[in-house]
Amino acid sequence: MTDEFIRLAGVSKRYESKKGSVDAVAPVDLCINRGEFISLLGPSGCGKSTMLMMIAGLLDCTEGSIHIDGERVVKPQTNIGIVFQNLVLVDWRDILGNVMLQVEMRKLNVKDFEARARELLASVGLDGFLRHHPYELSGGMQQRTAFCRALVHDPPLVLMDEPLGALDAMTREQLRKDLEKLWMDTGKTFVFVTHDISEAVQLSDRVIIISPRPGKIDAEIIVDLPRPRDFDVMQSDEFHRYVKDISSIFMGYGVI
Amino acid sequence: MASGAVANHLMKKHGIAAKVGIWIGEAYLPLLTGVFFFVLWEALIRLLNVPRYILPAPSAVFLEFAQHSRLIWYHTLVTANETFVGYAIAVVLGIPISIFVAFSETLQRTFYAAAVTLGMVPTIAFAPLFVVWFGFSFASKMLVVFWVCFFPILINGIFGFLSLSDELRHFSLSTGADRVTTFWKIRLPAALPQVFVGLKGAAINATVGATIAEWIGGNAGLGYYIQVATGDFNMRLALAAIIMLTALGLLLYFLVILAEMKLMPWHESQRERG
Numbered sequence: 001m002t003d004e005f006i007r008l009a010g011v012s013k014r015y016e017s018k019k020g021s022v023d024a025v026a027p028v029d030l031c032i033n034r035g036e037f038i039s040l041l042g043p044s045g046c047g048k049s050t051m052l053m054m055i056a057g058l059l060d061c062t063e064g065s066i067h068i069d070g071e072r073v074v075k076p077q078t079n080i081g082i083v084f085q086n087l088v089l090v091d092w093r094d095i096l097g098n099v100m101l102q103v104e105m106r107k108l109n110v111k112d113f114e115a116r117a118r119e120l121l122a123s124v125g126l127d128g129f130l131r132h133h134p135y136e137l138s139g140g141m142q143q144r145t146a147f148c149r150a151l152v153h154d155p156p157l158v159l160m161d162e163p164l165g166a167l168d169a170m171t172r173e174q175l176r177k178d179l180e181k182l183w184m185d186t187g188k189t190f191v192f193v194t195h196d197i198s199e200a201v202q203l204s205d206r207v208i209i210i211s212p213r214p215g216k217i218d219a220e221i222i223v224d225l226p227r228p229r230d231f232d233v234m235q236s237d238e239f240h241r242y243v244k245d246i247s248s249i250f251m252g253y254g255v256i
Numbered sequence: 257m258a259s260g261a262v263a264n265h266l267m268k269k270h271g272i273a274a275k276v277g278i279w280i281g282e283a284y285l286p287l288l289t290g291v292f293f294f295v296l297w298e299a300l301i302r303l304l305n306v307p308r309y310i311l312p313a314p315s316a317v318f319l320e321f322a323q324h325s326r327l328i329w330y331h332t333l334v335t336a337n338e339t340f341v342g343y344a345i346a347v348v349l350g351i352p353i354s355i356f357v358a359f360s361e362t363l364q365r366t367f368y369a370a371a372v373t374l375g376m377v378p379t380i381a382f383a384p385l386f387v388v389w390f391g392f393s394f395a396s397k398m399l400v401v402f403w404v405c406f407f408p409i410l411i412n413g414i415f416g417f418l419s420l421s422d423e424l425r426h427f428s429l430s431t432g433a434d435r436v437t438t439f440w441k442i443r444l445p446a447a448l449p450q451v452f453v454g455l456k457g458a459a460i461n462a463t464v465g466a467t468i469a470e471w472i473g474g475n476a477g478l479g480y481y482i483q484v485a486t487g488d489f490n491m492r493l494a495l496a497a498i499i500m501l502t503a504l505g506l507l508l509y510f511l512v513i514l515a516e517m518k519l520m521p522w523h524e525s526q527r528e529r530g
Contacts, residue, residue, distance in 0.1 A: 053426075056426070056430060058426050058429060058430070076426075076429035076430055076432070077430065078430060078431060078432035080430060081430075082426065082427065082430050084423040084426070084427070085423075086421070086423050088421070088423040088424050088427050090424075090442070090445065090446070091522045091523070092445045092520065092522045101441060102431060104437075104441060105428065105431035105432075105433040105437055105438070105441060105442075106431050106432065106433065107433075107437070133522055135522075135524075135527065
């Protein structure tokens with residue numbers, strides 16, 4: 001049974017500048033179900049991040065409309081958590097303080113939420129680093145902190161803009177596991193932007209394939225693999241078939 | 257590990273008694289450089305027989321300093337008073353105004369443009385006008401100091417409070433926080449590094465402003481004293497006054513650095529280098 005949560009109807013984005021206008025996103029239609037892990041997959045510059053920012057209400061749509069839970073998105077959404085491409089941890093706070101920034105900005109009860117923040121950080125192995133500052137930690141630990149900050153206020157929707165893009169291959173592998181675990185534990189809706197095909201297959205229930213500029217939805221692949229998607233699943237023939245199918249689509253665009 | 261990190265580590269381990277020893281360990285190279293400079297100066301003056309009305313030996317300067325210490329101290333206090341009061345007013349006005357300008361589109365288009373234009377005028381050029389307007393007393397010098405300190409603080413402050421990464425801005429918006437909360441929790445700490453660029457620049461300007469103001473119209477202060485001394489070809493006394501001016505500038509700069517260490521221990525410039 002599917003439960004529609006987010007609907008994009010004829011959404012497009014055109015950037016106007018002195019050098020002319022650029023169509024970043026062609027009109028797209030998309031439904032995202034509640035509790036789904038969905039990936040927007042495409043080459044860099046295809047407008048997938050723009051789509052994510054429009055869902056967050058941080059960018060206006062040029063045409064079309066976006067509804068979340070039946071309500072039209074017309075201003076920045078607050079009932080969400082965002083993980084950005086570049087970390088937005090602040091250097092003047094320690095790890096716990098960075099997660100609590102989300103709570104303090106929202107004027108939520110600090111006492112109640114601190115327990116939750118500690119719990120989340122412990123679940124990704126950061127309980128020994130609460131008083132460290134971001135610059136004292138590795139990139140992977142910083143990104144785990146960013147995940148916790150996006151989840152601490154318990155939003156139903158988490159938007160992630162290439163959160164693993166800046167990490168080395170081994171750390172990425174670990175963080176994908178963390179991410180899958182966080183998603184499975186919380187049952188939230190995750191919208192995940194990436195340009196990494198096997199990452200999208202490994203994490204998602206559904207992969208939305210976005211063609212190069214202007215970004216439009218060309219195909220969607222439902223990934224029917226067991227969870228958690230551990231080493232065995234990733235070595236399976238089915239997994240490789242998904243990766244191969246998606247790769248051939250991008251080969252058709254001439255981007256790989 | 258750099259020697260600074262080693263010293264910090266030792267300090268935590270051994271307490272105050274060891275601190276002094278470590279400090280000497282850290283400071284001996286700069287101190288040695290200073291001693292070498294004065295020895296070289298003394299030696300060159302004696303070897304080359306430079307007349308003392310051109311450039312006296314450091315020993316002669318220190319002797320003169322000791323003989324006139326009361327008078328030098330009096331003039332130092334006059335200049336210090338102008339410098340610190342002028343600087344303090346520049347900080348107290350400059351930072352709040354920079355915040356207002358950064359957050360008001362109207363002020364940015366009116367006041368900011370005017371401030372940048374005024375800041376482009378060599379501020380020191382106003383010094384003679386200030387003497388005409390405010391007389392030969394404390395007020396005119398203090399105002400010159402204020403004037404040369406205010407613009408670096410204002411312009412760097414505006415710049416600091418205006419610059420915020422897109423991601424941090426988006427994060428703030430997604431929390432639904434009001435402007436005041438966003439200011440205290442994000443914009444202010446994010447602006448501090450740039451604010452301190454202005455505060456340090458202003459600290460460097462402050463003694464320059466005081467000295468020139470005293471040259472133009474003064475009857476006291478180190479700038480005035482330098483003019484009187486050079487008028488008598490007493491280079492020893494002039495150099496003694498310059499040493500005090502340097503000390504004054506260093507003291508102000510040191511206080512700003514101290515505030516910086518207290519307020520932003522997290523900044524790149526304050527971290528231990530590993």
